[in-house]
Amino acid sequence: MRKVFGIQLILLVFFCLNMDFARAQKHYQITSSFSENNIPPVPDYAQASSWLTLPTKIDMADKLPKGKHNLKDFQFQAQVDVFYIYPTIYTQQPANQYIWNASCLDSDLNERIEKTAVYNQASVFNGLAKIYTPLYRQAHYTAFTTSDTTSAKQALDLAYSDVKKAFEYFLEKYNHNRPFIIAGHSQGTLHAIRLLQEYVDNKDLQQRLVTAYLVGMPVNDEMFINLKLMTEPNQTGGYLSWNTFSKDYFPPYYENGLHLAQCINPVTWRADALWSMKSWHKGTLGIKSKLSPNIISCKIEKGILWIKKPDIPGKAFLNEKIWHFADYNLFWMDIRENVALRTNQYFLNNKK
Helix, strand or coil: CCCCCCCCCCCCCCCCCCCCCCCCCCCCCCCCCCCCCCCCCCCCCCCCCEEECCCCCHHHCCCCCCCCCCCCCCCCCCCEEEECCCCCCCCCCCCCCCCCHHHHHHHHHHHHHHHHHHCCCHHHCCCEEEEEECCCEEEEEEHCCCCCCCHHHHHHHHHHHHHHHHHHHHHHHHCCCCCEEEEEHHHHHHHHHHHHHHHHHEEEEEEEEEEEECCCCCCCHHHHHCCCCCCCCCCCEEEEEECEEECCCCCCCHHHHHHHCCCCCCCCCCCCCCCCCCHHCCCCCCCHHHCCCCCCCEEEEEEEEEECCCCCCCCHHHHEEEEEEHCCCCHHHHHHHHHHHHHHHHHCCCCC
């Protein structure tokens, strides 16, 4: 029986994903109840303006790290698509009449999503895949902390209804029966899990799934019928997941689902409990958009990912415990190379 872990999981939301090492902002808490009479306009996915990234647009998913490297944006010739679902960036006091869900017409919020989540996460895929990122009426951060579980569920269901419509449009108009990757983080992963359950798991579409990156939320095999955690670097057709914390730290919400999570090490791409060597780490996308390799050592511990202090100047003063905001950044180059490996393996496995 599939288990969908609770929306009550308290997560450190990340407003800034630029590896400025977590100067966390205060988050506004909604006190009113969800109202169906006060929801933002439905996005129209036939309009390019309802997509933050498309292969035909110049957008933040096209960007590459600064400095000397051999990385290129190859979306124009990619044979695989990525459907990327961004995390919760709607954390502030609502600036308009819409409370529980963000408006897709909020240009300030959309710009923040582009400069944070899209640049720091979606861009990792531009070496081998065309990137599709729909705007959606994301639920406010309060949905993850409130005791009003009814309002939280309504807000998250509304957000998912957009993701679902966007995915259907993506399949019908953009994908053209190509292999695809589903990628998400935090709230985006919640919606990605539902997409996989409804459209992919144990269905014909699963044959075209290269992999799913379900990052920043607890996930396990019991959520699915056929999809499994992949525990080898070149496996395809399953999912990958991790939640990052400092060595020896268990968050206070650990028993809310993380204790049941299945996890891989995004340096070794295996589900082992050994510390990875720093020399194996391919690169963090960090301060000033620079890549920094060989600075992370990590291991799996009881369903979560522990990291030692990144080997950077001033690390003695680094006291971060919850690395949720940097689940992608810490392993940016590792993910990028893993996407290439799994994509190549997918085509080897599916030669006609």
